[in-house]
Structures are given as structure tokens and as C-alpha cells.
Amino acid sequence: xxxxxxxxxxxxxxxxxxxxxxxxxxxxxxxxxxxxxxxxxxxxxxxxxxxxxxxxxxxxxxxxxxxxxxxxxxxxxxxxxxxxxxxxxxxxxxx
Numbered sequence: 001x002x003x004x005x006x007x008x009x010x011x012x013x014x015x016x017x018x019x020x021x022x023x024x025x026x027x028x029x030x031x032x033x034x035x036x037x038x039x040x041x042x043x044x045x046x047x048x049x050x051x052x053x054x055x056x057x058x059x060x061x062x063x064x065x066x067x068x069x070x071x072x073x074x075x076x077x078x079x080x081x082x083x084x085x086x087x088x089x090x091x092x093x094x095x
Contacts, residue, residue, distance in 0.1 A: 003028040008035060008043025008068065016050065022060055026067060034073040043068055 003011065003024070011028055014020040020028075029035075035043070047064055050056040 004031060008039050009046050012043060012046050012050070012064070016055060022063070025064065029064075029067050029071060032071055035068060035071040036073050040068055040072050 003020070006014070006028065008029075011020065011025045015022060015025050044065055047056065047061045051058065051061040
């Protein structure tokens, strides 16, 4: 398995089998600019299932879901507000 191209489910499966540890999975995810929506959903679903089966602990699942939330492909599609110009000059009206 190549960590750079593996899906989230593949990374989690590799962690489950001991091929990768949590740090390696987090490092692999850190190299990505975004996770496609389908990959995100499959990954989160797999993590919650493994948590319910007591295969992964709450801290591990929460850590990975938080990282996936940050990488969610559509998470950055909302318009960004323009930066505030702190150097703007305010002119008081004449009386």
C-alpha cells in the first residue's frame, strides 16, 4: 500500500492490522490538501463502526475524525470574507 494514494479506509485498515500506527496515518493525511467527500464519508463511517466494535478507542477515532473534518474537500468551498483593512482612514463629517 502506498500511503500517499491510499483511501482513508485503506489507511484505517492498515492501522487496524498493525501495518501503520496512528502517527503514520496522521502523517499520511497531513500530506493531503483535501479528502474527497466520498472518501471522507467512507472513512468516518468505518471509524465509527470500529469504535462501536471496540476495535479502536474513542481518542483515536476522535483524533482521526477531527483530522478528516479539517481535510474535507467541500469544507473550504464556502466563500471567504474579505480581510478587514485596519489602515482605513475615518473622516468625521463637518458640522
